[in-house]
Amino acid sequence: MNNKGKGLLAVLGAAAGAFALWKYKKMTPEEKQRLKNKATDTGRRIREKAGEVENTISEKYNQLKNTAQRETNQLKNKAEDIAS
Template identity: 45%
Template sequence: MGNKTKGLLALLGLGALAYWKYKNSSPEEQQAVKDKINNAKDNLNKWGSDLKDKANNVASQVQEKADEFKNKAQDTVNKTQETYNG
């Protein structure tokens, strides 16, 4: 048996044991497990949206810098044209 197979069997064994423990625990304990899972989900979702917000902030800052740079370049071009034309 390869290491992957052993690892998979160990994982399945742990899953089965956890399921058996869950099925044989009191409703209060089952609720506690559900709460833990829901909390983990909420934290993941919050983390995901925080990341999205940060990414959006960075993107808008980059856009602002690009616009600023473009405007400066345009001003320079305009001033240069005025100098030659004036």
């Protein structure tokens, strides 16, 4: 992307941020609290999903590691049988 495109994106981003701030300042306290609650809930759900993904990856890693170790041991045993 050329510099004009990057500059335009930067201006649009700043404008969007200014609009969001203006909109937030115009919200009622109840609307602000609903927005905060939604952000908190979304953050909590993201952390839960990240934990689930981490657990799944750890389980798969351990399964692969154990399978590789078993196969390595089987190959060593076959090599020893052939050598003897």
